[in-house]
Amino acid sequence: MDYGVPLAPVSLAGKSKNFIVDTGGYVSLLFPATVRELNLTRRNVALRIIGVDGRTSNQVVRVPELGIGRLRAADVLFMVGTDNGEIQEGAPAGLLGPDILQNYDADFDFAAGKLNLIDPNHCEGDVVYWPAQAVAIVPFRFDSSFHIIVPVTIDGRRVEAMLDTGASSTHLNLDVAQRLFDLDVNAPDVEKAGELQGKAYTATVFRRRFNSIALDGLVFNNPSIMLMPDMVRRELPRGPATGSLLPEAGRPPGFPDLTLGMTELSKLHLYIAYKERRLYITSESVDVSIPK
Numbered sequence: 001m002d003y004g005v006p007l008a009p010v011s012l013a014g015k016s017k018n019f020i021v022d023t024g025g026y027v028s029l030l031f032p033a034t035v036r037e038l039n040l041t042r043r044n045v046a047l048r049i050i051g052v053d054g055r056t057s058n059q060v061v062r063v064p065e066l067g068i069g070r071l072r073a074a075d076v077l078f079m080v081g082t083d084n085g086e087i088q089e090g091a092p093a094g095l096l097g098p099d100i101l102q103n104y105d106a107d108f109d110f111a112a113g114k115l116n117l118i119d120p121n122h123c124e125g126d127v128v129y130w131p132a133q134a135v136a137i138v139p140f141r142f143d144s145s146f147h148i149i150v151p152v153t154i155d156g157r158r159v160e161a162m163l164d165t166g167a168s169s170t171h172l173n174l175d176v177a178q179r180l181f182d183l184d185v186n187a188p189d190v191e192k193a194g195e196l197q198g199k200a201y202t203a204t205v206f207r208r209r210f211n212s213i214a215l216d217g218l219v220f221n222n223p224s225i226m227l228m229p230d231m232v233r234r235e236l237p238r239g240p241a242t243g244s245l246l247p248e249a250g251r252p253p254g255f256p257d258l259t260l261g262m263t264e265l266s267k268l269h270l271y272i273a274y275k276e277r278r279l280y281i282t283s284e285s286v287d288v289s290i291p292k
Helices: 030-037 174-181
Strands: 006-010 015-021 043-050 058-067 070-082 093-098 104-107 114-118 135-141 148-154 155-165 170-175 190-197 202-209 212-215 218-222 224-228 259-260 269-273 278-282
Touching: 006 093, 148 259, 155 174, 170 174, 174 224, 190 224
Parallel strands: 015 093, 155 259, 170 224
Antiparallel strands: 006 015, 006 058, 043 058, 058 070, 104 114, 104 269, 135 278, 148 155, 148 212, 170 259, 190 202, 202 224, 212 218, 269 278
16 A cells, blocks of 8 residues: 555556545546546546546546456546646555446555455355454445435534545544534644645645544544645536535535544455445554454
8 A cells, every 4th residue: 555545456458557546526537647647538428537636537448458466358438637747656546436346346455555445245244254253244325425424423523525536634524523522723723734735826735633533333543634725616617516416405505514534444354345345444553442
């Protein structure tokens, strides 16, 4: 695992590349530098993706062949990502998103640096093949973008969390943090962690330590969480949202309440049973509690 996120080797039009395995993506995509390198033809589509920095893209390219391990697929469509940076040697070429991952069970053994894509047609619940003293079994639902959503509590306050292996750290929507915790960004327990550069402006990212993040049968102790400004919502249309921008019932579209990223997920052995809509989780980390 490099760049703070899981990378998987793939074959892209006959060339070996690394892709970020991104459960928090919407569709699989190629970064613009990869599109330029492979000289792929772009075309515009009705679908629009929005990055966490508010940048947007509505372009796709067609790749003649994609290989993931022993899996092969021809004429694969990829969205073009919003990052316009130059690709460096060995850097990720794109993202594998839920549009591909949900066809399998995704078994992330972060400690061993392994990803297994497994046939989902097996006996329900018969998935934990590795030695484990305690297992947390967490039901989840999909949102309108096929993200994995689980209810969690942060210091006793309930929020909806998105499971995102493509995020190097765990993020709490700054608007949500200020509403639930009456959070003051100038308080001594809040520190400035950086800046997020959008299309027309820059927003400050903060960080604060909390006591716990708890979900069904599992607790992350003393997590340090990034407080992320919601630059996604500012790019959404003013009128009724459609397609991938359709909001969940009772809440407006935009950046998730909580994004569970790799600062927490890397402490787990995480098995995502997409067909069952359950997570099977074990951990050897002292920062994670799972009742036996």
